[in-house]
Amino acid sequence: MAKxxxxxxxxxxxxxxxxxxxxxxxxxxxxTIFVEPRRTLLDALRKDLGLIGTKKGCDEGTxxxxxxxxxxxxxxxxxxxxxxxxGHEIETIExxxxxxxxxxxxxxxxxxxxxxxxxxxxxxxxSVKALLDANPSPSADDVxxxxxxxxxxxxxxxxxxxxxxxxxxRLKS
Amino acid sequence: xxxxxxxxxxxxxxxxxxxQEPGTxxxxxxxxxxxxxxERIKMPEILVNLKxxxxxxxxxxxxxxxxxxxLATLSEIELHRMVRERFPILKEAISVTATPQLRNAATxxxxxxxxxxxxxxxxPDVKCxxxxxxxxxxxxxxxxxxxxxxxxxxxxxxxxxxxxxLIALDARIRIAGSEVEGELLLEEFFTLPxxxxxxxxxxxxxxxxxxxxxxxxxxxxxxxxxxxxxRATWSFMLVSAAxxxxxxxxxxREARIVLxxxxxxxxxxxxxxxxxxxxxxxxxxxQSVGEAAVAxxxxxxxxxxxxxxxxxxxxxxxxxLTRRKA
Ligand SMILES: Cc1cc2nc3c(=O)[nH]c(=O)nc-3n(C[C@H](O)[C@H](O)[C@H](O)COP(=O)(O)OP(=O)(O)OC[C@H]3O[C@@H](n4cnc5c(N)ncnc54)[C@H](O)[C@@H]3O)c2cc1C
Ligand code: SF4
Numbered sequence: 256m257a258k259x260x261x262x263x264x265x266x267x268x269x270x271x272x273x274x275x276x277x278x279x280x281x282x283x284x285x286x287t288i289f290v291e292p293r294r295t296l297l298d299a300l301r302k303d304l305g306l307i308g309t310k311k312g313c314d315e316g317t318x319x320x321x322x323x324x325x326x327x328x329x330x331x332x333x334x335x336x337x338x339x340x341x342g343h344e345i346e347t348i349e350x351x352x353x354x355x356x357x358x359x360x361x362x363x364x365x366x367x368x369x370x371x372x373x374x375x376x377x378x379x380x381x382s383v384k385a386l387l388d389a390n391p392s393p394s395a396d397d398v399x400x401x402x403x404x405x406x407x408x409x410x411x412x413x414x415x416x417x418x419x420x421x422x423x424x425r426l427k428s
Numbered sequence: 429x430x431x432x433x434x435x436x437x438x439x440x441x442x443x444x445x446x447x448q449e450p451g452t453x454x455x456x457x458x459x460x461x462x463x464x465x466x467e468r469i470k471m472p473e474i475l476v477n478l479k480x481x482x483x484x485x486x487x488x489x490x491x492x493x494x495x496x497x498x499l500a501t502l503s504e505i506e507l508h509r510m511v512r513e514r515f516p517i518l519k520e521a522i523s524v525t526a527t528p529q530l531r532n533a534a535t536x537x538x539x540x541x542x543x544x545x546x547x548x549x550x551x552p553d554v555k556c557x558x559x560x561x562x563x564x565x566x567x568x569x570x571x572x573x574x575x576x577x578x579x580x581x582x583x584x585x586x587x588x589x590x591x592x593x594l595i596a597l598d599a600r601i602r603i604a605g606s607e608v609e610g611e612l613l614l615e616e617f618f619t620l621p622x623x624x625x626x627x628x629x630x631x632x633x634x635x636x637x638x639x640x641x642x643x644x645x646x647x648x649x650x651x652x653x654x655x656x657x658x659r660a661t662w663s664f665m666l667v668s669a670a671x672x673x674x675x676x677x678x679x680x681r682e683a684r685i686v687l688x689x690x691x692x693x694x695x696x697x698x699x700x701x702x703x704x705x706x707x708x709x710x711x712x713x714x715q716s717v718g719e720a721a722v723a724x725x726x727x728x729x730x731x732x733x734x735x736x737x738x739x740x741x742x743x744x745x746x747x748x749l750t751r752r753k754a
Contacts, residue, residue, distance in 0.1 A: 265435075265442040269474065272431040292434035292475065295462070315463050316530060317662070328503070328532040334459045335533065338434055339477060382528070403661040404527025 270338070277338050281306065282350030292338050297321045299337035300347060308348035308377045312406075319405035322378030323347050329385045329404070348377035351384070360384055363422035364415075371409035378405045383419045391427055395420065429462075430471045436480040440604050440638060446476045447634035448606065454478050454636065456499060456538040459530050464543060467552040469559070478537075484638055487511075494642040498537030502590070503528070505536060515642060517651025517672055521593035524655045527662050537637040539590050540601070540617070541629060544692075545664055546574070546584035558582045558626055572730035573666070576722075576738070577691040580620040583728065585689050586628055591618065592670035592686040592694040593653050599642045605635025614640065618693035628692055646674050652748050654741045655688070665689040667737045671745035673704070675753065680704040685721060685745075687738055697721040700742065709750045718743035 271292035278287045281304060288303040297314070300306045300323070312318035314333045321332040324346035351358035360380050363369070370376040379402055386393055386401035393401070398419040399412075407415065437443035446452060451473035455461050464470045478484065478499060485499035487508050494510055505511055506522040525531060525539075543549070548556045548565040555561035566574050566583050574583040591614070599614045608630060619630050631637070651672040657663040668688035674681045683704040687695040700721040707713055718739040725735050 265437075265445045267435050267438055267442055267446070269433045269435045271433045291431050293429045293431050293465070315466065316459060316526075319527070319529065322529055325532070329529045330533045331459075331529050334457075334462045334530075336434070336455075336458065336462070339455075339458065339479065401528060404529040 275338070278341055279304075279337060279345060280343065281345045282347060283344075288337070290337055292336065294337045295333055296323070296335040296337045296340055296345070297332035300332060300345075303337075306347050306349050310374055310377060312374065317406075318375075319378045319382075320375050322381050322405060324381055324385055327385060327388060329382045331404075346381070348380060351380070358384075359425045360387070360419070360422040363418040363425065367414045367418035367421060368411070369414040369418040370407075370411055375405055375407045375409075379407065379415055383415075383422065386419070387423055387426060391423060393419070393423055429465045430468060432472050433474045434477065435474065436477045439481055440484065440636060443476055443478060443481060443636060444605050444634055446474070447636075449474060452476055452633075456535040457501065457533040458538075459526075459534045460538060460542040463550075467550065469543075469550065469552060478636070479535075484537075492644045494644070496536055496640045496642070498637045498639060499535050502526075502531040502534050502536070502539065506531065514644065515597060515651065517593045517596060517653050517670055518590070518642075520651075520653040521589045521655075521668075521670065524653070524657070524661075525589045536590065536640055539588050540614075540637060540640075541631065542587060544582075544584035544628065545587045546582075549584060556582075558584065558621060560626065567728075570730060571728040572733075573664075573689075574728055574731055575691045576725040576727055576731060576734050577687075577695050578620050578693075580622065580692050582621045582626070582692060585691060586618065586693050587664050587689075588694070589653070589655065589665060589668060589688060592668060592688040593651070594640060594642070595686045595694050595696060596651060596670040596672040596684040597642050598645060598684070599640050601637060602639040602641065603631065603635055604638045605632060607632030608635045611641070615694070615696060620692045646672055650674060650749060650753075652745045652752075654745050654748075656737050656741060667734050667741060669738065669741035669745050670694075671742065671749060673746075673749050678708050680707055680709060685717070685742055687721065687742075690725070690734060690738055697742075699723070704746075709746055711747065714743045714746040714750075717746060 274289040310320035312320035316334045323332045398416045453472035456478045484497045486497040548554045557564045595615045601614045655668040656666045670686040672684040683701045700717045721742045722739045
């Protein structure tokens with residue numbers, strides 16, 4: 256095939272490899288941190304912003320405990336660079352409560368015993384939140400699908416599903 | 429992860445220019461590349477972020493085609509109305525790919541260009557043939573997930589679920605770059621690694637996938653994607669089968685059968701496809717087609733199970749399409 260793209264000198268600015276200012280919108284607040292481009296969103300949240308509710312399990316996309324919402328959609332914070340998140344909305348588990356009032360999904364998780372060790376819980380709750388924001392009346396199968404990227408080693412799945420359905424009911428009324 | 433410089437590409441032309449510099453690598457969703465950076469399998473000096481290229485992120489209908497920009501995420505494609513209505517094979521393939529979180533970040537271009545999952549390749553301390561080393565460690569090692577077709581020194585399988593489904597739909601791919609430029613059949617985009625080109629696509633270092641084009645040539649609901657996996661989510665295929673049929677009355681006018689997880693590239697089995705032409709489908713014919721699909725397969729020490737698995741997935745796929753038609 257023929258060569259066609261004309262090469263020109265790109266104007267875009269390179270950043271790094273040293274620390275560079277990165278502005279992150281997290282839980283509706285704007286934060287500027289100084290980090291190397293290789294900083295993952297997960298490490299930025301935990302180490303630079305002190306938001307340790309987002310957990311570090313496998314650090315390679317195979318456990319789900321680092322799940323956060325990126326523009327409202329669940330993603331793994333371990334497989335994203337902080338620098339790529341500029342201009343996007345990040346929501347972590349810390350963003351759910353309002354003052355002393357925990358979120359109805361959190362309340363439902365407590366009432367239904369939907370966790371044991373609790374390590375996967377922030378991720379489970381954020382996956383459920385994204386589901387309920389998009390679909391206020393999910394079926395049990397919808398919930399199972401929504402949390403299919405969140406591993407629970409304690410095996411609390413049935414209760415996670417119950418809690419999600421209960422939360423859906425409450426949020427509608 | 430080794431440190432690197434980072435730059436947001438404003439458009440395709442700039443991205444291609446930036447990628448000319450040795451040691452530069454493109455990143456889209458990052459879900460595959462970051463795992464390689466963390467293990468130091470790849471150590472680029474500069475990372476070019478493609479996600480800032482606004483005209484590579486779309487799904488649109490144009491005349492007789494569905495055009496999907498390389499930056500569309502797997503979730504966006506899965507949820508798209510046209511895909512659900514006309515190309516269920518693609519919807520089904522995406523719904524069993526990775527997890528919801530990964531599908532929200534992973535892009536179409538990245539899925540087609542992802543690296544193999546061979547455990548020797550993924551080990552940071554193993555410099556196997558595919559990493560420009562001297563030998564393939566899987567050949568005499570543990571090769572239960574490896575290929576049953578193909579003649580490359582590398583026996584790793586291509587891990588993409590989207591690729592077999594898209595090839596079964598006769599999809600084309602658009603490439604922009606300095607070595608390759610233009611449009612070709614997706615089937616021809618994938619290559620078995622050779623001595624001088626040790627990778628699974630024909631892309632050069634500064635070439636980009638910009639678009640995948642699906643022609644509207646098959647009727648709706650005539651495709652199925654079946655994937656055998658160790659658990660129902662989060663796993664790469666052991667074997668998969670993408671089966672797409674075009675009917676004429678009760679007879680098959682044309683068929684596409686593409687296997688995943690069996691070779692270094694999606695593996696189309698033309699002899700098996702040809703057996704279906706002009707025929708009415710019966711259980712017996714489905715069985716024969718399944719057998720023909722694996723007639724040339726050769727098992728390694730640990731993967732003989734893949735042969736009956738592939739045969740039966742093809743058979744089941746054909747029978748499922750017959751059932752759906754009725
Ligand atoms: C735990 C886990 C499970 C998974 N399970 C599955 C599965 O079941 N099925 C499956 O199909 N996949 C699976 N994957 C792989 C996943 O689908 C890929 O990681 C993803 O599709 C890659 O897309 P990306 O946009 O994140 O690519 P990136 O990680 O950004 O890039 C991947 C590669 O493609 C190159 N690239 C990206 N975009 C372009 C472009 N436009 N042009 C040229 N080169 C480009 C990059 O340079 C890089 O080399 C899994 C991944 C993980 C981590
Ligand atoms: S199969 Fe390929 S990737 Fe795996 S060890 Fe052999 S050469 Fe390397």
